[in-house]
Amino acid sequence: MKSTYNPSNRKRLRKFGFLKRNKKNKKILYRRRLKKRKKITVSDN
Numbered sequence: 001m002k003s004t005y006n007p008s009n010r011k012r013l014r015k016f017g018f019l020k021r022n023k024k025n026k027k028i029l030y031r032r033r034l035k036k037r038k039k040i041t042v043s044d045n
Contacts, residue, residue, distance in 0.1 A: 013043060017041075017043065018041045018043070029041070
């Protein structure tokens with residue numbers, strides 16, 4: 001039997017991440033990409 005909690009960073013960020021919080025964030029990420037930022041979000045490794 002598999003355990004209940006199987007952590008996955010990808011799932012976690014898709015569910016509770018920066019993009020899920022509000023709609024303006026897409027624009028923010030778009031602008032950061034235009035500026036060629038190394039780190040686009042805080043959770044970038």
